Amino acid sequence: NFMLTQPHSVSESPGETVTISCTGSSGSIASNYVQWYQQRPGSAPTVVIYEDNQRPSGVPDRFSGSIDSSSNSASLTISGLKTEDEADYYCQSYDTRYLGVFGGGTKLTVL
């Protein structure tokens, strides 16, 4: 089964840059698009990056996404960290049946 692996947690100071990785278990992560969702406590997830590196309207350009085929991983980078960025972040892609697959989630602490 295709799986996505994320670090359990990351922390960084306000104003700094943080990168969250998402590594595919098999095949090429570049075969299907990767999305990133932000989830604040008590709320539904919202997408911050779609189709590997596209930002929905309303998402600040401090958020960016990329794919690294050599490490079979996707990354979400948040620059100029703000306390409001503190949340759980999930990567998402698809398996061979085009069913959704989520990473385990990364808790971002901005301290």
Add this chain to the structure above:
Amino acid sequence: QVQLVQSGSELKKPGASVKVSCKASGYTFTQFAMNWVRQAPGQGLEYMGWINTRTGNPTYAQGFTGRFVFFLDTPVNTAYLQISSLKAEDTAVYYCASPVGSGSYYRIWGQGTLVTVSS
């Protein structure tokens, strides 16, 4: 505006059944699939599967076959998740999500429905 509104929290006993609704508005219901996602307390997001809103054909992810059923009431733009023979481990928030206006990712989410299974 485009939105998905889910039914309220449920408290059920083990062995019972529960039906969670997800009412769509602001777009043509049959144009976009409806997906279901589970989140157990303190845990991550788990993809359950999706239903084709044109044909009513459901597809279930591994681990969600048998006791989990997706179905539609198309005239009222509503998708349903029914879980039978509830177990304590079914306690979770259940979300519906749709790719409305996007390629295929889950752009619009319902607010979530908490299902608690406890004796």
